[in-house]
Amino acid sequence: MSELIAGVTQSLDQGEWTRRYTGALMNTFGPPQRVLVRGEGCYVWDADGNRYLDLLAGIAVNSLGHAHPTLTGAISAQLGTLGHVSNFFASPVQITLAERLTELTCAGPRPEAARVFLTNSGTEAMEAAVKLARRHGGADRPRILALEGAFHGRSMGALALTHKPAYREPFEPLPGGVEHLPFGDLRALEEAFAAPGQVAALVLEPIQGEAGVRPLPAGYLAAARELTTAHGALLILDEVQTGMGRTGTWMAHHHPQVGGGIVPDAVAVAKGLGGGFPVGALITLTEAAATLFQPGQHGTTFGGNPVAAAAALATIHVIERDDLLTQVTSTGEHLRTAVAGSDHPLVAGVRGAGLLIAVELAEPVAAAAAQAALRAGFIVNPVAPDALRLAPPYVLTTEQADSFVAALPQILNEARQ
Structure with missing residues (x-):
């Protein structure tokens, strides 16, 4: 098998791989910025x-x-046992993962x-x-209520929740009611809750990732929980990007200044859950939400498969074991402190939590800065x-983080030019 992989990743240069890419894949992402062949730790x-120092982690x-x-x-062990x-x-790893997720999702x-x-x-978690x-x-x-700036996925239901017109308009009409x-x-x-027409659910990201790493104001989630409870609506949190430790707690809404101890009705997670293996989940925390789906009303072929469950359990284990x-x-x-203190005129500020960070720029040169950063590694x-x-x-x-901070002034100088 190692010979097979070696044959696929044969020694071709970037130009040849890019030519083959454009001749084989749909043009949904544009040409690849680089063709990556190997990774280890934080490098690819x-x-x-x-x-390159990977500061985006896929x-x-x-x-x-x-x-x-x-x-x-x-x-490897799970695939060699039951795939x-x-x-x-059901499988033991599937059941164990579900139990762990219900434990970790609650503060x-x-x-x-x-x-x-x-x-x-x-996306599938949000579609559910x-x-x-x-x-x-x-x-x-x-x-169903959502927020301006929201990104919840690209399937039709999740896209209806997503706000950005460029994502929505090519596929309208979308499912209504949002x-x-x-x-x-x-x-x-x-x-919105006082307006005519009953609300089924309010869907929120504790920190809007695709909108530029924008945290909800302090107290907003607590007020949202009060309103949804008073009006009989579900409070659904999209923690696909912020969950599973990304902000320094298992869920972003666990931070006292963010969630204030609230218990949402449902939480969607994915991304970091499998450490790179595709897996996601919709976790319901209240009886009102947990009993809604009945046999035959929703499903998935691959969801909860043993290999994905093993990947998620291993990821959780390492996060806990290595603190x-x-x-x-x-x-x-x-x-965040180092970037904010870089004293470069283009650095207007830093926002975010844990390792979900936005470097705010004083000019709209982020695309050029990202390309300059890529050239710098x-x-x-x-x-x-x-x-x-x-x-x-x-x-x-911190040493790896400091290497980026040291390179940032030159990266931003190039972006300005």
Whole structure:
């Protein structure tokens, strides 16, 4: 098998691989910035042998970095034992993962009613959340509320929740009933619940990732929980990007200043859950949400398969064993402080939590800065015209973070030119 992989990753240069890419794949992402062939820890290498410090981690996915031995060992061992069985059957790793997720999703004791629907991705978790809201609302509660700036996925239901017109307009008409409220505006939220027509659910990201790493204002989630409870609506949190330790706690809403101890009805997770292996989940924490789906009303072929469950359990194990939540907190604070103190005129500020960070720029040169960073050996993401997103592996060291901070002034100088 190693010979097969070696044959696929034969020694071709970037130009040849890019030519083959454009002749074989749909043009949904544009030409690849680089063709990557290997990874180890926080570094990846391209087809020309250049090394990059991966400060994006596959968009907040590779929480343990690349080729982590515990993760690769767990996947290999499970695949060599039992790979796929369909959901006509269960497996011990599937059941154990569901139990762990109900424990980790709550800031306090695990609710007895908590249940899990396992998926392959964050989009699928959010699609399940949309259907959950519809099951709860029915004809009597037709409205689902989301926020301006929201990104919840690209399937039709999740896309209806997503706000960005460029994502939505090519595929309209989308499923109806979704209203987007001004970001962080409590008065607008209160007015939405007071308006005619019952609300089935309110869907929120504690920190909007694709909108530029924008945290909800302090107290907003607590007020959202009060309103949804008072009006019989579900509160659904999209923690696909922020969950599983990305912000220094298992869930972003666990931070006292963010969630204030609330218990949402449902939480969607994915990305960092499998450390790079595709897996997601919709976790319901209240009886009102956990009992909505009945046999035959929703399903998935691959969701909860033994290999994905083993990958997720291994990722959780390493985060706990190596105390990576503490490392995420300390390294994230170090990186944010260092970038904010870089004293470059283009650095307007830093926002985020843990290792989900946006470098705010004084000019809309993020795309040029990301390309300059790539040339310098760093992978970052121009998440907005005036913001660079950093979402590195949890195993990032302060020395690695400092190498980026040291290079940042020159990167920004190039971007300005």
